[in-house]
Amino acid sequence: MKDTGLVKIDLIFEKIDVKELLIKAFKMSDEAIVQEVITSGLKGRGGAGFPTGLKWKFAAFEKEQEKYVVCNADEGEPGTFKDREILERVPEKVYAGMAIAGKAIGAKVGIIYLRDEYRYMLPELQSLLDEFHKSIKEIGYDFTLEYRLGSGAYICGEESALFESIEGKRGEPRNKPPFPTVNGVFGKPTVINNVETLVTALMVVKIGGAEYSKMGTPDSPGSKVFSVSGDTPNPGIYELEMGMTVQKFVDEFGDGDTKAVQVGGAAGFCVPRKRFADTIIGFEGVPTGGSMKLFNSTRSMYNVLHNYLDFFVEESCGQCTPCRVGCQQLLKGISLVKKGEIKATYLNDLSKLAETMRLASKCGLGQSVGNAFNSIVDNFREEIVY
Amino acid sequence: MVTLKINNKEVSVPKGATILDAARKLDIHIPVLCHHEDLCVAGNCRVxxxxxKGSMALVASCARPAEEGMDIMTNTMRVRSARRHIVELLLAEHRSDCTKCHRNMNCELQKVANDYSIGEHIFLDLVEDHDYFVDRSSPSFIKDDSKCIRCQRCVRTCEQLQYVSAIAVAHKGAEQKISSFHDRPMSHVVCTNCGQCVNRCPTAALVEKTYIDQVWDAIYDPNTHVVVQTAPAVRVALGEALGLDAGARVTGKMVAALKQMGIDSVLDTDFTADLTIMEEGTELLVRLKKALVDGDKEISLPMFTSCSPGWIKFIEHRYPKYLPNLSTCKSPQQMFGALAKTFYADKRKLDPAKVVSVSIMPCTAKKFEADRPEMRSSGYKDVDFVLTTRELGMMIKQAGINFDTLEEARYDSIMGDSTGAAVIFGATGGVMEAALRTAYEIVTGREVPFENLNIKPVRGLEGVKEASVKIEGCVDDWKFLEGAELKVAIAHGLTNADKVMKAVRDGKAEYHFVEIMACPGGCIGGGGQPIPTNQEIRQLRVDAIYEEDEQMVLRKSHENPEVIAIYKEFLGEPNGHKAHELLHTHYVEREAY
Structure with missing residues (x-):
């Protein structure tokens, strides 16, 4: 097991001359850009971790005239706030990342889907976008970006629900396949990437894919921006090399009494103290879109789970059975077990239900509810029951 | 073609077909709830x-296109366990009062639950946690959210088949529900009461409002005279509600059953369908004369048919500017109702106040139509109760009648005679064909120039049909039509109706006469017809309708002896004063949302 240790990196927030980098990038062939990203091993930073280079390659392969690059800025995972920081500090790098993605796949239009709660940032972001449009025109490249606002639904962070929302419809995930690279927004081939992924891809083009992949581990190359919150003396945003153990993370950010870390938000996994040392933060262990929440011994893991389930009961789109009804069952089930109204062994039935939700739900939301549920119930059963 | 394996058996299906299609080809049963042949893929019930093989998660077979080399298993431990869970989950939020339910023994959820032998519930009941609402505001149907499994068939039906979207998905998560605009009652939205959602609802979340008890009460009441009219499309579908195959023609058995039930007089809507042709055909010819000869700019063309109350409500909401284009003729149901308490009561020496007029319709919108304030020209409510084909099926069962072995009986008289032209009202294109058979003959003195009177171009299940008839050799009164080409169009399903309306509005179509039926396939596919429905079943019912027509002695409305007689004895001339008073109506503009 390669443990990179806790290494702070300054790649995402590094101030660079975006125009200069774009001039360089636009001299590269489309294939070369895609190849750099493939070489880097970059995986999507929104949480799901699909290889970014492959996504671009698939979209580039499509013959359609009209294609789109969509930036998923609907950051809604509980405990995640790194995209907000990126948009506040280096929005020009997000725009440039989209332009490069656009060039790589042959798209002339990009859409940034900004979560409603970040609406306050829009005036500033828009004026910077106007500048960006000017500068990209000076370079002689045809690429236009526009903002679309969400309306507060967590599910609209799911890529196909996000497309539906952009199209003015109810934000509900679509059946897949077809995937976005074939049939994305407005039915056109689309690359949809998270804010951080686009900035990272930009930096890959700057430093080279091979150089980037030297960071991290083979399964989780590169660095990642983490949103650290909970029982920690140092909450905030940190860019760290991928591949550290939870223990190393807790050594740096814990308050000396950390009993669990929720990695990846409500849709992620709960790592208990006994597993800190042998759990890697990354795709070979516990993946995260950035959310890292620390809990110390004063916290009730029942309350934590209750809170997450409450969240899912409300934020499920309600379209598919396993997710809509399953979330309600899990929440009601643990509540009644806690009250002693049903037997503790009912938790076993609920664990099986969580497995059905993982297997049979239509989209990633329902499929990942079981992550938090099973990892908390398995590791803190006594806190749920008593 | 793509070739895949399901349960180790190879099967080839066209590209684009789903795993479910492939499984059906192999005769492998996979349960479905949100899937419906008439609608787009949803993939949301997950049953x-x-x-x-090779996929971590399970896949929804209704939504996943079959791919070359796929290796599918439909009955593994994981599949079985997941399906059971899913059915259990649906039952947890569904008010399972099956024995009291309108859809008991004809409920798709109940069937799947039975197949998976859901015994004791594993999961917790969620029904009481929800603030479910039962909307009884429509005279046609009841919407009970506590029975809803959120499959969204109704939403897709209303949007895709009917282009109405009176209902849509609202809210999210546990609160998600099927709702109307701003949660307004169904009686106060653009809903046309067509009942297509009722036809496709897998449970009893959407059911017709029944008037069975009221009709039994009237039958049992010795002081009332119950007169029943049966619509053309009922006779080719009622059998399905009583265990016969789709397309069975059961006219005689239906009449016999109604008589056994104790109906005083079993009569036929077909009689007033023939009358409609006389009135509507005359109206069309008069409009054409005024427009073409007199140059009257006030005359609205094309003229639209007005038999379908779902269509009427649709145009009242959506295209009120075109209300003058609607024929002023009442529908056959309402013509019958108006005559039942005037002409009929008079002839039979009955007190019209004691006549209870019941109609058996393939339609839920007819319940709304009968309630319209315009429909009281007899001085009473012209039609007291409207029952759907399904409700009649239920009553026949309640009466303990063995439908299968029943001796056929004939309609009573008066108002029981009909022609083949009336029967075909039940299928899309039928009103047009009946009108042409009569109008052409009035104008030229000769039969329509189609083999055996079968006007094939207006038949069939294509969404919008167009045809034209060249008029030659006119008799003196209609010389102005000599050489004219009568252009007609036929649409069924309101999505197709909307296409025609847009074409007319945008000046892209020049029709003289347009037949529109709200339901797919026309009345045979009506919202009151037996469940299930699909294209194949509708085709069988259509075929049965035309068989019924072919075996009639009289096949032109103007040859119906009772129709001839009623003009002579009671109505006077078609479109005359009396006819206008009883057989014609007007329309109202309604809100657009």
Whole structure:
């Protein structure tokens, strides 16, 4: 097991001359850009971790005239706030990342889907976008970006629900396949990437894919921006090399009494103290879109789970059975077990239900509810029951 | 073609077909709830999940296109366990009062639950946690959210088949529900009461409002005279509600059953369908004369048919500017109702106040139509109760009648005679064909120039049909039509109606006469017809309608002896004063949302 240790990196927030980098990038062939990203091993930073280079390659392969690059800025995972920081500090790098993605796949239009709660940032972001449009025109490249606002639904962070929302419809995930690279927004081939992924891809083009992949581990190359919150003396945003153990993370950010870390938000996994040392933060262990929440011994893991389930009961789109009804069952089930109204062994039935939700739900939301549920119930059963 | 394996058996299906299609080809049963042949893929109930080798998660077979080399298993432990869970989950939020339910023994959820032998519930009941609402505001149907499994068939039906979207998905998560605009009562939205959602609802979340008890009460009441009219499309579908195959023609048995039930007089809507042709055909010819000869700019063309109350409400909401284009003729149901308490009561020496007029319709919108304030020209409510084909089926069962072995009986008189032209009202294109058979003959003195009177171009299940008839050799009164080409169009399903309306509005179509039926396939596919429905079943019912027509002695409305007699004895001339008073109506503009 390669443990990179806790290494702070300054790649995402590094101030660079975006125009200069774009001039360089636009001299590269489309294939070369895609190849750099493939070489880097970059995986999507929104949480799901699909290889970014492959996504671009698939979209580039499509013959359609009209294609789109969509930036998923609907950051809604509980405990995640790194995209907000990126948009506040280096929005020009997000725009440039989209332009490069656009060039790589042959798209002339990009859409940034900004979560409603970040609406306050829009005036500033828009004026910077106007500048960006000017500068990209000076370079002689045809690429236009526009903002679309969400309306507060967590599910609209799911890529196909996000497309539906952009199209003015109810934000509900679509059946897949077809995937976005074939049939994305407005039915056109689309690359949809998270804010951080686009900035990272930009930096890959700057430093080279091979150089980037030297960071991290083979399964989780590169660095990642983490949103650290909970029982920690140092909450905030940190860019760290991928591949550290939870223990190393807790050594740096814990308050000396950390009993669990929720990695990846409500849709992620709960790592208990006994597993800190042998759990890697990354795709070979516990993946995260950035959310890292620390809990110390004063916290009730029942309350934590209750809170997450409450969240899912409300934020499920309600379209598919396993997710809509399953979330309600899990929440009601643990509540009644806690009250002693049903037997503790009912938790076993609920664990099986969580497995059905993982297997049979239509989209990633329902499929990942079981992550938090099973990892908390398995590791803190006594806190749920008593 | 793509070739895949399901349960180790190879099967080839066209590209684009789903795993479910492929499984059906192999005769492998996969349960479905949100899937419906008439509608687009939803993939949201998840009960059709199957195992795909190499895939971590299960896949929804109704939504996943079959791919070359796929290896699918439909009955693994994981599939079985997931399906059971899913059915259990649906039952947890569904008010399972099956024995008291309108859809008991004809409920798709109940069937799947039975197949998976859901015994004791594993999961917790969620019904009481929800603030479910039962909307009884429509005279046609009841919407009970506590029975809803959120499959969204109704939403897709209303949007895709009917282009109405009176209902849509609202809210999210546990609160998600099927709702109307701003949660307004169904009686106060653009809903046309067509009942297509009722036809496709897998449970009893949407059911017709029944008037069975009221009709039994009237039958049992010795002081009333119950007169029943049966619509053309009922006779080719009622059998399905009583265990016969789709397309069975049961006219005689239906009449016999009604008589056994104790109906005082079993009569036929077909009689007033023939009358409609006389009135509507005359109206069309008069409009054409005024427009073409007199140059009257006030005359609205094309003229639209007005038999379908779902269509009427649609145009009242959506295209009120075109209300003058609607024929002023009442529908056959309402013509019958108006005559039942005037002409009929008079002839039979009955007190019209004691006549209870019941109609058996393939339609839920007819319930709304009968309630319209315009429909009281007899001085009473012209039609007291409207029952659907399904309700009649239920009553026949309640009466303990063995339908299968029943001796056929004939309609009573008066108002029981009909022609083949009336029967075909039940299928899309039928009103047009009946009108042409009569109008052409009035104008030229000769039969329509189609073999055996069968006007094939207006038949069939294509969404919008167009035809033209060249008029030659006119008799003196209609010389102005000599050489004219009568252009007609036929649409069924309101989505197709909307296409025609847009074409007319945008000046892209020049029709003289347009037949529109709200339901797919026309009345045979009506919202009151037996469940299930699909294209194949509708085709069988259509075929049965035309068989019924072919075996009639009289096949032109103007040859119906009772129709001839009623003009002579009672109505005077078609479109005359009396006819206008009883057989014609007007329309109202309604809100657009």
């Amino acid at each position: 059709c999940v199957v195992e795909q």
